Amino acid sequence: MxxxxxxxxxxxxxxxxxSQGHIVASMTAAFQALGAAVPTREAILGIVGLSLDVAVPRLAPTLSGAQHGALVQGYKDSYRRLRLAHGAAEASPxxxxxxxxxxxxxxxxxxxxxxxxxxxxxxxxxxxxxxxxxxxxxxxxxxxxxxxxxxxxxxxxxxxxxxxxxxxxxxxxxxxxxxxxxxxxxxxxxxxxxxxxxxxxxxxxxxxxxxxxxxxxxxxxxxxxxx
Missing domain, CATH: 3.40.50.1000 (HAD superfamily/HAD-like)
Known part of the structure:
Protein backbone atom coordinates (compact mmCIF):
# COMPACT_ATOMS: atom_id res chain seq x y z
CA MET A 1 0.00 0.00 0.00
CA SER A 19 14.46 38.08 12.49
CA GLN A 20 13.52 39.87 15.69
CA GLY A 21 16.38 42.37 15.58
CA HIS A 22 15.42 43.83 12.22
CA ILE A 23 11.69 43.56 12.89
CA VAL A 24 12.01 45.62 16.08
CA ALA A 25 14.42 48.08 14.45
CA SER A 26 12.16 48.57 11.43
CA MET A 27 8.98 49.04 13.44
CA THR A 28 10.79 51.44 15.76
CA ALA A 29 12.01 53.47 12.78
CA ALA A 30 8.50 53.60 11.31
CA PHE A 31 6.98 54.97 14.52
CA GLN A 32 9.80 57.45 15.00
CA ALA A 33 9.41 58.75 11.46
CA LEU A 34 5.74 59.40 12.17
CA GLY A 35 6.50 61.05 15.51
CA ALA A 36 4.40 58.47 17.33
CA ALA A 37 5.15 56.71 20.61
CA VAL A 38 7.24 53.62 19.92
CA PRO A 39 5.73 50.36 21.21
CA THR A 40 7.77 48.19 23.53
CA ARG A 41 9.93 45.40 22.15
CA GLU A 42 7.55 42.89 23.73
CA ALA A 43 4.55 44.47 22.01
CA ILE A 44 6.28 44.46 18.64
CA LEU A 45 7.31 40.82 18.91
CA GLY A 46 3.80 39.98 20.07
CA ILE A 47 2.34 40.86 16.67
CA VAL A 48 4.93 39.00 14.57
CA GLY A 49 3.09 36.61 12.28
CA LEU A 50 0.16 38.91 11.60
CA SER A 51 -0.08 40.70 8.28
CA LEU A 52 1.07 44.31 8.61
CA ASP A 53 -2.37 45.77 7.93
CA VAL A 54 -3.63 43.89 10.98
CA ALA A 55 -0.51 44.14 13.14
CA VAL A 56 -0.04 47.92 12.97
CA PRO A 57 -3.54 48.87 14.21
CA ARG A 58 -3.02 46.53 17.14
CA LEU A 59 0.19 48.34 18.03
CA ALA A 60 -1.34 51.80 17.57
CA PRO A 61 -5.11 51.56 18.08
CA THR A 62 -5.58 55.30 18.65
CA LEU A 63 -3.99 56.41 15.36
CA SER A 64 -5.93 57.04 12.15
CA GLY A 65 -6.16 54.80 9.12
CA ALA A 66 -3.87 57.15 7.20
CA GLN A 67 -1.31 56.98 9.98
CA HIS A 68 -1.55 53.20 10.01
CA GLY A 69 -0.86 53.21 6.30
CA ALA A 70 2.18 55.41 6.82
CA LEU A 71 3.48 53.06 9.50
CA VAL A 72 3.05 50.03 7.25
CA GLN A 73 4.96 51.72 4.44
CA GLY A 74 7.60 53.03 6.83
CA TYR A 75 8.16 49.54 8.20
CA LYS A 76 8.48 48.04 4.72
CA ASP A 77 10.93 50.73 3.63
CA SER A 78 13.07 50.35 6.74
CA TYR A 79 13.12 46.58 6.58
CA ARG A 80 14.07 46.68 2.91
CA ARG A 81 16.96 49.05 3.63
CA LEU A 82 18.26 46.79 6.38
CA ARG A 83 17.95 43.72 4.17
CA LEU A 84 19.86 45.42 1.35
CA ALA A 85 22.51 46.73 3.72
CA HIS A 86 23.12 43.50 5.61
CA GLY A 87 21.76 40.76 3.34
CA ALA A 88 18.66 38.68 4.03
CA ALA A 89 20.63 35.80 5.54
CA GLU A 90 22.26 38.09 8.13
CA ALA A 91 19.04 39.98 8.80
CA SER A 92 17.14 36.73 9.36
CA PRO A 93 19.54 33.90 10.23
Whole structure:
Protein backbone atom coordinates (compact mmCIF):
# COMPACT_ATOMS: atom_id res chain seq x y z
CA MET A 1 0.00 0.00 0.00
CA UNK A 2 1.41 3.40 -1.01
CA UNK A 3 1.86 5.87 1.83
CA UNK A 4 -0.15 9.09 1.47
CA UNK A 5 1.61 12.36 0.81
CA UNK A 6 2.26 14.39 3.94
CA UNK A 7 2.79 18.13 4.24
CA UNK A 8 4.73 20.00 6.92
CA UNK A 9 3.93 23.72 6.79
CA UNK A 10 6.36 26.02 8.58
CA UNK A 11 5.90 29.53 9.84
CA UNK A 12 9.01 31.59 9.07
CA UNK A 13 9.79 34.43 11.53
CA UNK A 14 10.39 32.99 14.99
CA UNK A 15 10.21 29.41 13.73
CA UNK A 16 12.78 28.91 10.97
CA UNK A 17 14.60 32.25 11.21
CA UNK A 18 15.35 34.71 14.00
CA SER A 19 14.46 38.08 12.49
CA GLN A 20 13.52 39.87 15.69
CA GLY A 21 16.38 42.37 15.58
CA HIS A 22 15.42 43.83 12.22
CA ILE A 23 11.69 43.56 12.89
CA VAL A 24 12.01 45.62 16.08
CA ALA A 25 14.42 48.08 14.45
CA SER A 26 12.16 48.57 11.43
CA MET A 27 8.98 49.04 13.44
CA THR A 28 10.79 51.44 15.76
CA ALA A 29 12.01 53.47 12.78
CA ALA A 30 8.50 53.60 11.31
CA PHE A 31 6.98 54.97 14.52
CA GLN A 32 9.80 57.45 15.00
CA ALA A 33 9.41 58.75 11.46
CA LEU A 34 5.74 59.40 12.17
CA GLY A 35 6.50 61.05 15.51
CA ALA A 36 4.40 58.47 17.33
CA ALA A 37 5.15 56.71 20.61
CA VAL A 38 7.24 53.62 19.92
CA PRO A 39 5.73 50.36 21.21
CA THR A 40 7.77 48.19 23.53
CA ARG A 41 9.93 45.40 22.15
CA GLU A 42 7.55 42.89 23.73
CA ALA A 43 4.55 44.47 22.01
CA ILE A 44 6.28 44.46 18.64
CA LEU A 45 7.31 40.82 18.91
CA GLY A 46 3.80 39.98 20.07
CA ILE A 47 2.34 40.86 16.67
CA VAL A 48 4.93 39.00 14.57
CA GLY A 49 3.09 36.61 12.28
CA LEU A 50 0.16 38.91 11.60
CA SER A 51 -0.08 40.70 8.28
CA LEU A 52 1.07 44.31 8.61
CA ASP A 53 -2.37 45.77 7.93
CA VAL A 54 -3.63 43.89 10.98
CA ALA A 55 -0.51 44.14 13.14
CA VAL A 56 -0.04 47.92 12.97
CA PRO A 57 -3.54 48.87 14.21
CA ARG A 58 -3.02 46.53 17.14
CA LEU A 59 0.19 48.34 18.03
CA ALA A 60 -1.34 51.80 17.57
CA PRO A 61 -5.11 51.56 18.08
CA THR A 62 -5.58 55.30 18.65
CA LEU A 63 -3.99 56.41 15.36
CA SER A 64 -5.93 57.04 12.15
CA GLY A 65 -6.16 54.80 9.12
CA ALA A 66 -3.87 57.15 7.20
CA GLN A 67 -1.31 56.98 9.98
CA HIS A 68 -1.55 53.20 10.01
CA GLY A 69 -0.86 53.21 6.30
CA ALA A 70 2.18 55.41 6.82
CA LEU A 71 3.48 53.06 9.50
CA VAL A 72 3.05 50.03 7.25
CA GLN A 73 4.96 51.72 4.44
CA GLY A 74 7.60 53.03 6.83
CA TYR A 75 8.16 49.54 8.20
CA LYS A 76 8.48 48.04 4.72
CA ASP A 77 10.93 50.73 3.63
CA SER A 78 13.07 50.35 6.74
CA TYR A 79 13.12 46.58 6.58
CA ARG A 80 14.07 46.68 2.91
CA ARG A 81 16.96 49.05 3.63
CA LEU A 82 18.26 46.79 6.38
CA ARG A 83 17.95 43.72 4.17
CA LEU A 84 19.86 45.42 1.35
CA ALA A 85 22.51 46.73 3.72
CA HIS A 86 23.12 43.50 5.61
CA GLY A 87 21.76 40.76 3.34
CA ALA A 88 18.66 38.68 4.03
CA ALA A 89 20.63 35.80 5.54
CA GLU A 90 22.26 38.09 8.13
CA ALA A 91 19.04 39.98 8.80
CA SER A 92 17.14 36.73 9.36
CA PRO A 93 19.54 33.90 10.23
CA UNK A 94 18.27 30.35 10.39
CA UNK A 95 17.93 29.02 13.91
CA UNK A 96 20.57 26.42 14.79
CA UNK A 97 19.29 23.05 13.59
CA UNK A 98 16.65 24.46 11.26
CA UNK A 99 18.37 23.54 8.00
CA UNK A 100 19.19 20.04 9.20
CA UNK A 101 15.57 19.53 10.31
CA UNK A 102 14.28 20.60 6.90
CA UNK A 103 16.73 18.31 5.13
CA UNK A 104 15.84 15.31 7.31
CA UNK A 105 12.13 15.75 6.66
CA UNK A 106 12.64 16.34 2.94
CA UNK A 107 14.61 13.08 2.71
CA UNK A 108 11.31 11.21 3.11
CA UNK A 109 9.82 10.67 -0.36
CA UNK A 110 6.25 11.04 0.89
CA UNK A 111 6.87 14.25 2.91
CA UNK A 112 6.47 17.68 1.31
CA UNK A 113 7.42 20.99 2.91
CA UNK A 114 5.76 24.39 2.70
CA UNK A 115 5.70 27.77 4.40
CA UNK A 116 2.90 30.04 5.57
CA UNK A 117 4.01 33.48 6.69
CA UNK A 118 2.92 37.03 7.31
CA UNK A 119 5.83 38.21 5.16
CA UNK A 120 5.35 39.73 1.71
CA UNK A 121 6.16 37.60 -1.33
CA UNK A 122 9.19 39.76 -2.09
CA UNK A 123 10.53 39.40 1.44
CA UNK A 124 9.88 35.67 1.56
CA UNK A 125 11.47 35.02 -1.83
CA UNK A 126 14.55 37.05 -0.88
CA UNK A 127 14.92 35.13 2.37
CA UNK A 128 14.53 31.73 0.73
CA UNK A 129 17.06 32.63 -1.94
CA UNK A 130 19.54 33.98 0.61
CA UNK A 131 19.49 30.69 2.49
CA UNK A 132 19.59 28.52 -0.64
CA UNK A 133 16.18 26.98 0.02
CA UNK A 134 14.65 27.55 -3.42
CA UNK A 135 13.91 23.83 -3.95
CA UNK A 136 12.92 23.03 -0.40
CA UNK A 137 9.28 24.15 -0.37
CA UNK A 138 6.56 22.97 -2.74
CA UNK A 139 4.19 25.69 -1.58
CA UNK A 140 4.83 29.23 -0.32
CA UNK A 141 1.90 31.13 1.17
CA UNK A 142 2.35 34.76 2.20
CA UNK A 143 0.51 37.89 3.26
CA UNK A 144 0.15 39.31 -0.27
CA UNK A 145 -2.53 36.81 -1.24
CA UNK A 146 -4.38 35.90 1.97
CA UNK A 147 -6.19 37.33 4.98
CA UNK A 148 -3.96 37.60 8.02
CA UNK A 149 -3.39 34.69 10.33
CA UNK A 150 -5.21 33.12 12.11
CA UNK A 151 -7.58 32.91 9.12
CA UNK A 152 -7.05 29.42 7.62
CA UNK A 153 -6.73 30.63 4.02
CA UNK A 154 -2.96 30.09 3.84
CA UNK A 155 -3.23 26.49 4.99
CA UNK A 156 -6.16 25.75 2.71
CA UNK A 157 -4.17 27.06 -0.25
CA UNK A 158 -1.07 25.10 0.78
CA UNK A 159 -3.07 21.87 1.02
CA UNK A 160 -4.63 22.46 -2.37
CA UNK A 161 -1.33 23.33 -4.01
CA UNK A 162 0.44 20.30 -2.53
CA UNK A 163 -2.45 17.91 -3.12
CA UNK A 164 -2.53 16.81 0.52
CA UNK A 165 -5.52 16.20 2.80
CA UNK A 166 -5.79 18.17 6.05
CA UNK A 167 -5.50 14.94 8.04
CA UNK A 168 -2.03 14.43 6.56
CA UNK A 169 -0.67 17.90 7.31
CA UNK A 170 0.91 19.66 10.27
CA UNK A 171 1.55 23.33 10.92
CA UNK A 172 4.73 24.26 12.81
CA UNK A 173 4.91 27.71 14.38
CA UNK A 174 5.90 29.82 17.35
CA UNK A 175 2.80 31.99 17.83
CA UNK A 176 -0.78 31.61 18.90
CA UNK A 177 -1.72 32.90 15.44
CA UNK A 178 -0.07 29.85 13.86
CA UNK A 179 -1.74 27.38 16.20
CA UNK A 180 -5.16 29.02 15.91
CA UNK A 181 -4.79 28.98 12.11
CA UNK A 182 -3.95 25.28 12.20
CA UNK A 183 -6.94 24.53 14.37
CA UNK A 184 -9.24 26.53 12.09
CA UNK A 185 -7.93 24.62 9.06
CA UNK A 186 -8.31 21.23 10.70
CA UNK A 187 -4.62 20.35 10.72
CA UNK A 188 -2.37 19.36 13.60
CA UNK A 189 -0.54 22.28 15.18
CA UNK A 190 2.96 21.84 16.61
CA UNK A 191 4.18 24.80 18.65
CA UNK A 192 7.84 25.65 19.20
CA UNK A 193 9.24 27.33 22.28
CA UNK A 194 12.17 29.27 20.77
CA UNK A 195 10.11 31.94 19.02
CA UNK A 196 8.23 35.11 19.95
CA UNK A 197 5.16 33.93 21.89
CA UNK A 198 5.37 32.25 25.29
CA UNK A 199 4.57 28.53 25.22
CA UNK A 200 1.61 29.19 27.51
CA UNK A 201 0.00 31.21 24.69
CA UNK A 202 0.02 28.24 22.30
CA UNK A 203 -3.22 26.83 23.67
CA UNK A 204 -4.42 25.42 20.33
CA UNK A 205 -1.26 23.37 19.78
CA UNK A 206 -1.48 19.59 19.79
CA UNK A 207 2.17 19.36 20.80
CA UNK A 208 4.83 21.83 21.93
CA UNK A 209 8.51 21.09 21.30
CA UNK A 210 11.70 22.49 22.78
CA UNK A 211 14.12 22.06 19.86
CA UNK A 212 14.41 20.80 16.29
CA UNK A 213 15.34 17.27 17.36
CA UNK A 214 12.13 17.09 19.38
CA UNK A 215 10.22 18.51 16.41
CA UNK A 216 11.57 15.77 14.14
CA UNK A 217 10.73 13.08 16.70
CA UNK A 218 7.22 14.44 17.16
CA UNK A 219 6.53 14.50 13.42
CA UNK A 220 8.01 11.06 12.76
CA UNK A 221 6.03 9.58 15.64
CA UNK A 222 2.85 11.31 14.52
CA UNK A 223 3.09 9.75 11.07
CA UNK A 224 5.16 6.63 11.90
CA UNK A 225 7.88 7.80 9.54
CA UNK A 226 11.37 6.26 9.39
CA UNK A 227 13.73 7.95 11.83
Missing amino acids: TAPLRLVIFDVDGTLVD LYPGALEALQRLAANDDVLLGVATGKSKRGLDALIEAHGLERMFVTRQCADFHPSKPHPSMIHAALSEAGVDAANAVMVGDTSFDMDMAQAAGVTGIGVTWGYHAPAALTAATDIVQDFDALHSTITTHWSLPV
